[in-house]
Amino acid sequence: MAEISREKLVQALSTAVDPTFEKSLGDLGTLSDVSIEGGRARAKVRVSTPSDQLKRTLGEALEALAKEVGVESLDIEWDVQIPTREATSEDPIPDVKNVVLVMSGKGGVGKSTTAANLALALRRQGTRVGLLDADIYGPSVPTMLGIQGHPMSKDGKRIQPLERFGIKLMSIGFLLEDPTQAIVWRGPMLHGALQQFIADVDWGPLDYLVVDMPPGTGDVALSIAQKAKITGVVMVTTPQEVALQDVYKGVSMCKKLNLPILGVVENMSYFVDPTGQRHELFGAGGGQKVAEFAGAPLLGQVPIETAVREWGDKGTPVVQAAPRSASAEAFTSIAESLAERIAAVHFARGGGEKAPDPSGPKRLRILR
Numbered sequence: 001m002a003e004i005s006r007e008k009l010v011q012a013l014s015t016a017v018d019p020t021f022e023k024s025l026g027d028l029g030t031l032s033d034v035s036i037e038g039g040r041a042r043a044k045v046r047v048s049t050p051s052d053q054l055k056r057t058l059g060e061a062l063e064a065l066a067k068e069v070g071v072e073s074l075d076i077e078w079d080v081q082i083p084t085r086e087a088t089s090e091d092p093i094p095d096v097k098n099v100v101l102v103m104s105g106k107g108g109v110g111k112s113t114t115a116a117n118l119a120l121a122l123r124r125q126g127t128r129v130g131l132l133d134a135d136i137y138g139p140s141v142p143t144m145l146g147i148q149g150h151p152m153s154k155d156g157k158r159i160q161p162l163e164r165f166g167i168k169l170m171s172i173g174f175l176l177e178d179p180t181q182a183i184v185w186r187g188p189m190l191h192g193a194l195q196q197f198i199a200d201v202d203w204g205p206l207d208y209l210v211v212d213m214p215p216g217t218g219d220v221a222l223s224i225a226q227k228a229k230i231t232g233v234v235m236v237t238t239p240q241e242v243a244l245q246d247v248y249k250g251v252s253m254c255k256k257l258n259l260p261i262l263g264v265v266e267n268m269s270y271f272v273d274p275t276g277q278r279h280e281l282f283g284a285g286g287g288q289k290v291a292e293f294a295g296a297p298l299l300g301q302v303p304i305e306t307a308v309r310e311w312g313d314k315g316t317p318v319v320q321a322a323p324r325s326a327s328a329e330a331f332t333s334i335a336e337s338l339a340e341r342i343a344a345v346h347f348a349r350g351g352g353e354k355a356p357d358p359s360g361p362k363r364l365r366i367l368r
C-alpha cells in the first residue's frame with residue numbers, strides 16, 4: 001500500500017466545516033496533532049460546544065475526508081473548550097464561564113422545569129454546571145432535584161453549594177428551617193440575598209451557571225446583572241395567546257436591561273395521545289412569535305408529558321430519569337442548540353477563549 005502523506009491528510013481534514021461557525025477547521029485553526037501510522041490516523045479537534053450532535057456531524061465529515069485520501073480509520077480526540085464571558089476584575093466568579101438566566105414574564109410556564117433539565121442535559125454532555133435557584137419566593141430546585149440539607153462553609157466565608165447528579169446547586173430553600181414557610185422579602189434583603197448567591201457561594205470553575213428566575217419584573221435580573229456579567233437569557237413561553245403578552249413584557253424588560261436573549265423555548269407545545277395523535281392543546285405558534293419579537297432563535301419545543309411533572313415531583317428531572325422520552329430528547333436538543341448559540345454569540349463579539357477569527361462567523365446557525 002502506498003504511503004499516505006501526513007500533509008495530504010492535514011489538507012483534507014482542514015476543509016471540514018465546523019457547523020457552529022460555518023467555517024473550515026483550517027480557517028478556524030481548530031485542527032491539531034494529526035498523525036498517521038499505516039492506514040490509521042489520529043487528529044485532535046477543538047470545538048466550542050459539548051454537543052453530541054455536533055461531534056457526530058463533524059466526525060462523519062472528517063472520516064469521509066480521511067477515507068478519500070486512503071486512510072482506513074480516523075481516531076478523533078475532541079477538545080471541548082466552552083467560550084467564556086467577559087469578566088471584569090471585580091467579577092466575583094471569574095471561573096464561571098457563562099451565566100444563563102432562564103426567565104419568562106409569567107409563572108407556571110415551566111421555567112424551573114426548563115432550567116433543571118437544561119442544566120442536566122449540559123452536564124450529561126460532559127460540561128461543568130451549576131444551578132442557582134433565584135426564585136426567592138417559591139424555590140423549586142430542592143423538590144425538582146430531590147435534595148434537602150443545609151450548605152456548609154469550610155472557611156466561614158464562602159458557602160459550599162450542595163451537589164446532585166454532578167451539578168452544583170444553591171437555593172434559598174436550603175437555608176430555610178421549614179421549606180414550606182413563607183418569607184417576606186423586602187427589596188434590599190432580596191437584592192442582598194441574590195448577590196450573595198452569586199458572590200459568596202463557592203461555585204468553583206463552571207462552564208455554565210444556569211439561573212432559575214422567578215416570574216415577573218426585572219429587579220432580580222438586575223440584582224444578578226449588577227454582580228456578574230450575564231451571558232444571556234433563555235425565554236420560556238407556552239403556545240397560547242394569553243401567555244404571550246406577559247412573555248413579550250419579559251422580552252422588553254431584557255432589552256431595557258441590556259440582557260441578550262439567546263433563544264426561546266416553547267414548553268407544553270403539544271400532547272401526543274396513546275394512539276400517536278398529536279394535539280396542540282394550547283394552540284400553536286407562540287414560541288415562534290416570541291422568537292421573532294425577541295430577534296432570537298426558537299431553540300425548541302417541549303411536549304406535555306406526564307413524566308415531566310411526575311419526575312419533577314419525585315426529584316429526578318426527566319432528562320436524567322427518562323432520557324429517551326420525547327420531552328427529554330427535546331430538552332437535550334435545546335441544550336445543544338443553546339450551547340451552540342452561546343459559542344456563536346461569543347465569537348461574533350470576537351471574544352471567547354482562543355477566538356479563532358476576529359471577524360467572527362458570517363452567520364449564526366442553530367442546529368435543528
Ligand SMILES: Nc1ncnc2c1ncn2[C@@H]1O[C@H](COP(=O)(O)OP(=O)(O)O)[C@@H](O)[C@H]1O
Pocket residue numbers: 104106107108109110111112113114140267268302303304305306308309310312313327
Ligand atoms: N412539558 C411539560 N409537561 C408536563 N408538565 C410540565 C411540563 N413543563 C412543566 N410542567 C409542570 O408544570 C408545573 C409548572 O412548571 P414549573 O417549571 O414549576 O413552572 P415555573 O417555574 O415557570 O413556574 C410543574 O408541576 C411542572 O412539573
Ligand SMILES: [Mg+2]
Pocket residue numbers: 111112113135140212213214
Ligand atoms: Mg419556577
